Amino acid sequence: MKKFWLIAVVVGLAAGGGQADDGVIPASQAPGKALKVHAMDDGLALTPPMGWYPWNTFGQEPQNEKLIREIVDALAASGLKEAGYTYVGPDEGICFSRGSDGRITTNLQRYPSGLRGLGDFIHAKGLKYALYTDAGTHTCSGAMPGTNGHEFEDMRQFAEWRADYVKIDWCNTEGQDIVKTYTKLHDAQHAAGRPIVHSLCSWGDGSPWLWAAPVGHLWRTTADICAPGQVNWELAMKIAADNQKLYPYAGPGHWNDPDMLIAGMPGLSEARNRAFFSLWCIMAAPLMAGNDVRDMSESTIRVLTNPEAIAVNQDPLGVQGHIIRTEGKVGIWAGKPLFDGSQAVLFFNQGAAVESVILNLSELGIDPKAALYTRDIWQHATSGPAVSPYGALTVMVPPGDIRMYRISSHGDFPLPPVIVADTYLISLRASGASAQKLTGTVKLINKGTSELPLWKVRQDLPPWLTVAVAKNGKAQTFTNSISTAGLKKGLYHAVVRLDNTEPLTGKPMSAVYYDIDLEVPGDVGGVAR
Numbered sequence: 001m002k003k004f005w006l007i008a009v010v011v012g013l014a015a016g017g018g019q020a021d022d023g024v025i026p027a028s029q030a031p032g033k034a035l036k037v038h039a040m041d042d043g044l045a046l047t048p049p050m051g052w053y054p055w056n057t058f059g060q061e062p063q064n065e066k067l068i069r070e071i072v073d074a075l076a077a078s079g080l081k082e083a084g085y086t087y088v089g090p091d092e093g094i095c096f097s098r099g100s101d102g103r104i105t106t107n108l109q110r111y112p113s114g115l116r117g118l119g120d121f122i123h124a125k126g127l128k129y130a131l132y133t134d135a136g137t138h139t140c141s142g143a144m145p146g147t148n149g150h151e152f153e154d155m156r157q158f159a160e161w162r163a164d165y166v167k168i169d170w171c172n173t174e175g176q177d178i179v180k181t182y183t184k185l186h187d188a189q190h191a192a193g194r195p196i197v198h199s200l201c202s203w204g205d206g207s208p209w210l211w212a213a214p215v216g217h218l219w220r221t222t223a224d225i226c227a228p229g230q231v232n233w234e235l236a237m238k239i240a241a242d243n244q245k246l247y248p249y250a251g252p253g254h255w256n257d258p259d260m261l262i263a264g265m266p267g268l269s270e271a272r273n274r275a276f277f278s279l280w281c282i283m284a285a286p287l288m289a290g291n292d293v294r295d296m297s298e299s300t301i302r303v304l305t306n307p308e309a310i311a312v313n314q315d316p317l318g319v320q321g322h323i324i325r326t327e328g329k330v331g332i333w334a335g336k337p338l339f340d341g342s343q344a345v346l347f348f349n350q351g352a353a354v355e356s357v358i359l360n361l362s363e364l365g366i367d368p369k370a371a372l373y374t375r376d377i378w379q380h381a382t383s384g385p386a387v388s389p390y391g392a393l394t395v396m397v398p399p400g401d402i403r404m405y406r407i408s409s410h411g412d413f414p415l416p417p418v419i420v421a422d423t424y425l426i427s428l429r430a431s432g433a434s435a436q437k438l439t440g441t442v443k444l445i446n447k448g449t450s451e452l453p454l455w456k457v458r459q460d461l462p463p464w465l466t467v468a469v470a471k472n473g474k475a476q477t478f479t480n481s482i483s484t485a486g487l488k489k490g491l492y493h494a495v496v497r498l499d500n501t502e503p504l505t506g507k508p509m510s511a512v513y514y515d516i517d518l519e520v521p522g523d524v525g526g527v528a529r
């Protein structure tokens with residue numbers, strides 16, 4: 001007998017009735033109010049998702065289980081996992097097919113452990129599982145079936161494979177209504193019962209920023225940033241310029257996605273990697289690395305793991321920065337208040353000569369006479385407190401590079417929480433016919449600088465499970481105690497959800513979910529509690 005203990009997630013929002021409209025809002029427009037969002041209380045993606053996806057480097061071939069496993073190991077070995085990169089898995093290249101029973105099934109030649117087995121491997125490594133599908137009849141290459149007409153069974157299958165994130169492409173969708181389609185996929189996912197981040201990938205078609213917040217956690221705003229393996233700097237810069245205009249529409253749980261990162265791909269200098277990464281950070285863009293993380297220079301690792309840049313991206317207020325002014329070849333990016341009262345500002349010089357730029361503090365809404373501290377996010381150096389004689393910042397920006405700062409009235413520049421886990425899967429097997437106590441722990445480490453209150457178990461647990469939370473400095477452990485008394489032979493499964501709040505703002509943090517598997521090989525005596 002299979003028992004499936006799944007924790008109910010409170011949901012229940014239909015799509016907002018936004019109008020599809022292909023225009024982006026003009027940069028000059030004051031931030032209007034975006035949609036009322038996510039009554040969907042899933043606690044997912046309250047900061048921009050971070051992870052790795054294969055497409056930018058590998059394209060469809062040679063994605064397979066071996067590659068993904070190597071990438072998972074490299075994420076851990078290189079420090080990217082510690083820096084917060086969490087979601088990982090195949091893109092198109094996932095290679096499932098649809099059987100005569102209508103179900104999608106793993107291609108065991110490409111994924112010998114099965115797509116569930118790959119997910120278990122990823123979860124056991126303390127990472128989250130990302131999968132890919134398409135909303136149309138077929139994926140973009142035409143090689144795989146899309147979800148059209150099979151939305152509910154496919155979302156059930158993704159839940160059974162234990163996905164935590166699904167990217168849903170928009171190829172081969174002729175005649176489909178985009179709002180209805182992604183709404184149906186959202187409903188199907190909720191019917192399947194597993195909390196999953198929904199990544200909508202219509203490349204800006206149908207202006208998803210106008211309506212998708214209640215049905216997805218992020219949406220692509222532009223065309224692909226590159227063909228696999230072929231970095232195109234000019235295109236990436238155009239994408240940044242287009243995406244930044246959409247700043248009013250982003251926020252916790254609903255992000256503009258200007259596509260996966262090209263930082264670290266062949267052909268980019270350190271300055272370009274730094275500039276690119278800084279732009280994605282200040283735009284609160286999802287940080288899905290797209291380079292070959294098995295083979296990275298020290299410089300690439302330094303860029304992708306800069307905790308101070310990541311802190312700007314992962315800031316709990318979730319505000320998207322944007323260009324507030326350009327001066328010659330220099331774009332001034334701001335409008336990014338941070339959780340500690342500081343704000344981020346970035347100067348990007350796309351010209352060929354060093355430029356000196358003056359930014360009046362009043363443009364940032366700061367009192368020109370205030371004594372300020374300035375933190376250089378790439379030099380890791382603080383200056384101040386200083387009162388500017390002219391109420392302005394003067395910055396020298398090297399050609400083709402950025403300068404990025406946090407500006408504050410205090411000098412401590414705390415880093416917000418970034419959560420790293422040792423595992424997201426507890427797998428236990430009972431033995432014998434008499435009752436046993438089994439335990440398994442999950443350890444979470446907060447890579448930010450402030451301590452968190454205790455995580456709170458969100459919901460009723462199945463009767464065989466109790467979860468105790470204990471704190472050890474910045475780390476917290478969740479001890480899962482299982483009593484097998486009175487359990488019948490079978491496989492038992494629970495998804496545990498824990499919640500926390502960020503202490504400076506009191507805002508909810510992204511919920512932590514993990515799976516518990518319990519195998520009971522024979523009926524156990526005793527009385528269930």
Ligand code: GLA
Pocket residue numbers: 055091092139140141169201203224
């Ligand atoms: C689209 C997406 C890409 C990638 C490919 C796969 O182009 O935008 O990110 O998923 O499909 O075919």
